[in-house]
Amino acid sequence: MHDGGKVALVTGGSRGIGRAIAERLGSQAYSVIVNYHSHDAAAKEVVGTIQAAGGRAVAVQADVADPAQLRGLFDAAEEHYGGLDILVHNVGVARFSSIGEASDEDYELMFATNTTSTFVALREAANRLHDGGRIVVISSGVTVTTALYSGVYAASKAAGEQLVRSLAKEIGSRGITVNAVRPGLTRTEALTAGRDNGFLDQMVAMTPLGRLGEPADIADVVAFLVSEEGGWVTGQAVNAGGGLF
Numbered sequence: 001m002h003d004g005g006k007v008a009l010v011t012g013g014s015r016g017i018g019r020a021i022a023e024r025l026g027s028q029a030y031s032v033i034v035n036y037h038s039h040d041a042a043a044k045e046v047v048g049t050i051q052a053a054g055g056r057a058v059a060v061q062a063d064v065a066d067p068a069q070l071r072g073l074f075d076a077a078e079e080h081y082g083g084l085d086i087l088v089h090n091v092g093v094a095r096f097s098s099i100g101e102a103s104d105e106d107y108e109l110m111f112a113t114n115t116t117s118t119f120v121a122l123r124e125a126a127n128r129l130h131d132g133g134r135i136v137v138i139s140s141g142v143t144v145t146t147a148l149y150s151g152v153y154a155a156s157k158a159a160g161e162q163l164v165r166s167l168a169k170e171i172g173s174r175g176i177t178v179n180a181v182r183p184g185l186t187r188t189e190a191l192t193a194g195r196d197n198g199f200l201d202q203m204v205a206m207t208p209l210g211r212l213g214e215p216a217d218i219a220d221v222v223a224f225l226v227s228e229e230g231g232w233v234t235g236q237a238v239n240a241g242g243g244l245f
């Protein structure tokens with residue numbers, strides 16, 4: 001490890017929930033690898049925000065659906081900061097349709113981006129994370145709510161949760177914790193693009209805390225799980241949906 005601080009990799013750290021997580025960890029003296037796919041400027045902005053507050057961060061482009069590129073992110077952590085303590089695997093894509101109408105392309109996109117990437121990221125982390133490290137996979141409340149038109153997406157996320165439970169047992173003796181976080185509806189471009197307000201209003205009305213989630217709400221949960229104080233929680237999928245599920 002470099003001069004004392006911990007090193008965190010946040011996949012999909014340029015926008016949405018991942019951005020809030022990257023900025024939160026960056027503000028807490030973690031050195032952050034901010035992965036992004038295509039929004040170069042957004043990733044640079046996140047790095048700039050972290051650096052302006054005195055933190056350390058670097059943006060690294062990679063498509064996590066490609067195992068070789070995903071492994072490259074772990075190489076980047078070693079090259080830039082001498083190793084990795086924390087993996088937050090946040091990237092996920094959703095395409096909503098009934099199972100009867102789901103296309104092969106959407107199935108393959110979701111399983112490559114959500115499921116295969118989680119397997120590869122967890123395998124890499126199992127072999128390369130420092131002892132005492134932390135792993136968090138961003139899943140979704142759809143794995144426990146059977147939301148309409150979410151069958152394929154939910155299946156692609158549920159597999160990741162099972163990998164989390166298994167890995168927690170496999171590497172717990174090294175002091176590494178492995179957890180999933182299940183956001184509820186959270187205000188990001190992925191949520192708001194193409195959604196009518198009626199649907200969101202309905203969801204808010206069903207949510208005990210009476211509002212949509214914000215990316216910062218999820219960053220709060222992740223910040224706890226990766227902290228020293230979060231060290232007794234492992235093998236869990238933490239619901240973070242304002243009580244909706």
Ligand SMILES: NC(=O)c1ccc[n+]([C@@H]2O[C@H](COP(=O)([O-])OP(=O)(O)OC[C@H]3O[C@@H](n4cnc5c(N)ncnc54)[C@H](OP(=O)(O)O)[C@@H]3O)[C@@H](O)[C@H]2O)c1
Binds near residue numbers: 014019036092187191
């Ligand atoms: N928002 C919600 O309501 C909600 C609810 C439950 C679960 N989730 C989960 O939360 C996670 C984050 O969702 P979000 O709403 O914050 O998404 P988002 O706003 O669409 O942000 C996506 C982020 O992931 C990156 N990304 C996308 N595909 C990638 C790929 N193949 N390789 C590398 N990076 C990639 C994007 O990079 P670029 O900027 O370069 O495009 C961006 O930084 C996902 O796993 C999602 O399933 C979200």
